[in-house]
Amino acid sequence: MNFNFIIKELPFLLNGSVVTIQLTVITLFLGTFLGIVLAFCKISNNKFIAFIATFYTWLFRGTPLLLQLFFFYSALPGFGITMTPFSAAVIALSLNCAAYMAEIIRGGILAIDKGQFEASKSLGFTHFQTMIKIILPQTFRVIIPPVGNEFIAMLKDTSLVSVIAMTELMRTSSLIASTTFKYTEMYFSAGCLYLLLTTVFTTAFSAIEKKLARYS
Numbered sequence: 558m559n560f561n562f563i564i565k566e567l568p569f570l571l572n573g574s575v576v577t578i579q580l581t582v583i584t585l586f587l588g589t590f591l592g593i594v595l596a597f598c599k600i601s602n603n604k605f606i607a608f609i610a611t612f613y614t615w616l617f618r619g620t621p622l623l624l625q626l627f628f629f630y631s632a633l634p635g636f637g638i639t640m641t642p643f644s645a646a647v648i649a650l651s652l653n654c655a656a657y658m659a660e661i662i663r664g665g666i667l668a669i670d671k672g673q674f675e676a677s678k679s680l681g682f683t684h685f686q687t688m689i690k691i692i693l694p695q696t697f698r699v700i701i702p703p704v705g706n707e708f709i710a711m712l713k714d715t716s717l718v719s720v721i722a723m724t725e726l727m728r729t730s731s732l733i734a735s736t737t738f739k740y741t742e743m744y745f746s747a748g749c750l751y752l753l754l755t756t757v758f759t760t761a762f763s764a765i766e767k768k769l770a771r772y773s
Contacts, residue, residue, distance in 0.1 A: 563742050566733055573729030574750050580646060580725060581712045587651035588711075589704075592658025597688070599663050610659065617656035623717050625649045630721040642723035650718070654711055661703045665696035705762030709755050716751075726750060 598610035617625070630645035640648070669692055677687040697704075719728035726747055734743035 558745070559739065559742055562737075562739055563746050566743070567746070569729055569733065570726065570746055570750060573724065573726035574754065576723075576725040577712065577715050577727075578754065580643075580650065580715050580718070581708065583647055584650040584654050584711055584715075585704075585708050587647070588654025588658050589662075591651065591655035592662050593693070595655060595659035596662035596666060599659060600666060614656040614659055617653050618660075622649070622653050622714055623720065625653055626717060626721055642718065642721050645721055646715075646718040646723050650711065650715065654707065657707055658704070661700050661707065662696060664703075665700040666692060668699050669695050701762065701766045705759065705766070708762065709759060712754060712758065713751065 595610045595613060598606045599614070601607050601610075626645065626649045629649045630640060630642065633640065633645075666688075673691055673695070674687060677691050682690070715725055716727035718725060719731060722728070724732070730743040730747035734740045737743075
């Protein structure tokens with residue numbers, strides 16, 4: 558193991574790590590927003606809307622994320638739609654994340670006592686006001702642990718975007734390894750950085766969960 562070589566290449570790996578974090582944060586933000594919409598649709602009394610949302614989650618949870626990445630980056634050009642690796646990665650990861658977030662948020666909403674809905678109705682709140690002002694804030698407190706798990710899973714899943722030529726941590730280490738033949742050093746370094754990132758964010762989500770638990 559050549560540690561001098563690892564130290565020399567570390568700045569490039571750190572740059573790749575920054576891209577990985579950016580991609581994960583953007584994906585979780587967009588996925589959460591769309592997931593909220595899908596969750597509302599799934600619990601809607603309108604059967605058609607509920608069906609569309611259910612079909613969406615069935616589609617994106619039932620097909621591999623790698624296939625979805627290839628579809629947006631490699632298949633869509635056949636329809637005249639061309640994307641950069643970053644755009645394809647953000648769209649594919651966000652849509653995939655939304656399917657999982659929808660189920661997490663829906664479960665969180667259903668976990669809220671129905672008395673909350675009745676109380677808000679008696680206060681004159683509309684259904685929309687009830688969901689935004691009363692239910693969702695409590696829901697987010699409940700779903701912090703699964704959201705943290707989804708964030709960590711997405712952080713690791715970003716490594717798949719290396720197959721569509723996006724230069725993040727995994728692709729950076731692969732490119733250096735293929736040109737220098739230092740496969741052991743590069744993949745060891747990438748593994749350590751992924752472990753560091755997941756540890757930091759796991760600790761952060763645990764701290765948030767404990768802080769919110771004080772007000773439960």
